[in-house]
Amino acid sequence: xxxxxxxxxxxxxxxxxxxxxxxxxxxxxxxxxxxxxxxxxxxxxxxxxxxxxxxxxxxxxxxxxxxxxxxxxxxxxxxxxxxxxxxxxxxxxxxxxxxxxxxxxxxxxxxxxxxx
Amino acid sequence: xxxxxxxxxxxxxxxxxxxxxxxxxxxxxxxxxxxxxxxxxxxxxxxxxxxxxxxxxxxxxxxxxxxxxxxxxxxxxxxxxxxxxxxxxxxxxxxxxxxxxxxxxxxxxxxxxxx
Numbered sequence: 001x002x003x004x005x006x007x008x009x010x011x012x013x014x015x016x017x018x019x020x021x022x023x024x025x026x027x028x029x030x031x032x033x034x035x036x037x038x039x040x041x042x043x044x045x046x047x048x049x050x051x052x053x054x055x056x057x058x059x060x061x062x063x064x065x066x067x068x069x070x071x072x073x074x075x076x077x078x079x080x081x082x083x084x085x086x087x088x089x090x091x092x093x094x095x096x097x098x099x100x101x102x103x104x105x106x107x108x109x110x111x112x113x114x115x116x
Numbered sequence: 117x118x119x120x121x122x123x124x125x126x127x128x129x130x131x132x133x134x135x136x137x138x139x140x141x142x143x144x145x146x147x148x149x150x151x152x153x154x155x156x157x158x159x160x161x162x163x164x165x166x167x168x169x170x171x172x173x174x175x176x177x178x179x180x181x182x183x184x185x186x187x188x189x190x191x192x193x194x195x196x197x198x199x200x201x202x203x204x205x206x207x208x209x210x211x212x213x214x215x216x217x218x219x220x221x222x223x224x225x226x227x228x229x230x231x
Contacts, residue, residue, distance in 0.1 A: 032218060043120075043206055043222035044159065087158060091218075094164060094172030101147045101212040103172060104220060106158030 003027060003090040009111040012082075018075040020110055022088030025069040032091045033064060034104060035073045037084040037112075044087065047073065078114045085109040119143060120209045122223035129197050129230050137192045137226045139207030146213070148190040149220065150182060151206040159206055165190055166212055194228075202230045 005023045012018040024033060032051050036044040048055055048062045050071070055062045061074040075082055087109040094100040119142035129135050141148050147166045151159035161174040165184035179195040188209075194201055204227050210220040 034220075036222075041204055041225065041227065043224045046219045046221060049218060100164060100166060100171045101149070101210045101218075101220070103149065103161040103164065103174065104151075104159075104208070106151075106160070108158055 003031075003092070003105050004088045004107045006086075006088050006107060006110045008108065009113070012075075012078045012112060012114050014080060014114055014116050015077055018073075018078040018082065018112060018114070020073040020075075020086050020088070020112065021070065022072070023070045024088070024090050027068055027090055029068075030093070033062070033068075033071050034089040034091055035060070035062065036087045036089060036104075037082075038087065038109070039084045047086075049091075078112075080114050080116070083112060083114045085111050120207060120221050120223040122205075122207050122226050124226060125224065126227045127229070129228065131197055131199060131230055133197050134193065134195045135197060135228060137194075137205050137207075137228070139190045139192070139209075139223055141188045141190065141207075141209035142221050145209040145211045145221075146188055147210045148184055148188065149208040149210070150190070150192045151208065151222075152176075153204040153206060153225070155203070159204075162192070197230045199230050202228060204228075 034049040035047040038044045064071045091102045121140045149164040150162040153159040163173040183191045204225045207223045208220040
């Protein structure tokens with residue numbers, strides 16, 4: 001029941017910006033967009049999240065379109081260690097009362113390969 | 117490092133047996149969620165615990181059950197193991213109640229193999 005669609009795979013040259021797109025056309029007004037990445041079979045690593053505004057932290061930038069139907073994760077200077085599966089996720093409420101953190105709905109993710 | 121720890125890291129069980137997986141949440145977090153990740157797939161939501169009660173569940177049968185303790189640590193129990201239960205089980209710790217701190221942090225997972 002993933003609410004996002006992502007390209008299956010992408011390549012990026014080391015040192016260049018990696019721009020990972022995501023579509024979430026059925027997102028509701030109070031649902032956040034999250035990005036995580038997973039290397040091999042380790043636990044997913046939190047990258048960034050946002051609701052309406054663009055966000056930036058020490059790892060990445062998140063650009064959300066005005067209609068909130070899509071977003072782009074930007075890794076400004078990709079390194080070989082950024083090779084991973086990147087998941088674009090919508091956090092969905094568990095109940096109508098908003099009395100829970102909600103669940104992260106993972107899709108298949110994008111396999112990003114950074115090459116020298 | 118996220119501060120979320122899971123044990124054991126690997127486990128092999130026989131079909132029909134029962135298993136208990138454990139998770140210690142990050143300090144200051146009050147919510148624990150469990151996810152199952154089959155090989156080559158994204159994680160799938162099993163259930164979530166807040167204030168020691170289950171407050172949401174995914175499409176998993178009742179033989180998947182859990183507990184949350186007063187210190188916010190948690191257990192996932194699976195009865196009558198089936199071969200398809202072989203997967204990476206992930207625990208995610210989060211804080212409900214402060215929207216500005218809305219990250220969920222995952223542990224490294226428990227790799228369960230059912231033979």
